[in-house]
Amino acid sequence: MTGTVLKTETVPIANSSDVVQVRQRVRMWTLELKFSLVDQTKIVTAASELGRNTLEYGGGGSLEIALLEDGIRRGIRLKFSDQGPGIPDLQLALKDGFTSGSGLGLGLGGSKRLMHEFDIQTAPGKGTTVTAIRWK
């Protein structure tokens, strides 16, 4: 999780239209960074999964999009934060097919596969922050 933050933007996540807004803002940033179409699609899809988690499990929160620079490489960092109940068992939550809600259980594990770096900070009652980076 290294790199210098060049600029950021924050997108609120309070309802399912905001998840669409998350996808559209992240798409704009990936275009600006000139990611390939496949990479754009992976990053936007991961953002959609994580944004939905923030809404469904965290009770809403926000996304901070950041442009990172680390030496000669650039990347996009997505940081989803909520003040929800937190994740009691992180290992279990990352497993494909595990869900505590109505989903398929692909959100966390799936988006981890779509990004290069992935970190979760969570504790029961303390909310959850998911940070994901994809480098160019």
Next chain:
Amino acid sequence: MMERIPILRMGNYLLVTIQVDMHDKLALTLQDDLTTRISEVNAKGVLIDISSLEIVDSFIGRTLANIASMARVLDAHTVVVGMQPAVAITLVELGMSLPGIRTALNVESGMEYLRETVTSHQESDDDGDSTED
């Protein structure tokens, strides 16, 4: 006015083109509307064109799979057409291979699949003693 995705009817078939970035509630509305229409018009085939969709995440994927299952229970076949290659690559990496969903590259081959499937099912129904696959 509530936002809706239009459903077109052509004979025994229902056609849907998803042209907007769907939020989750809109996807669920489409699922309900399509299921209702299938039973109303006794549709035998459903074609869903997703060529304008820039992403398919697990929720949209699951909604498409649900539509196909519900349609099947109502004696209709579903085909999803026009998925962009980047979307297909991402879906598989995400862990979703859309089992149970019939796909075709474009509307034309999707319609061809529906015609063949619906016709062969009607013929086997006429035999009287054949079983569903």
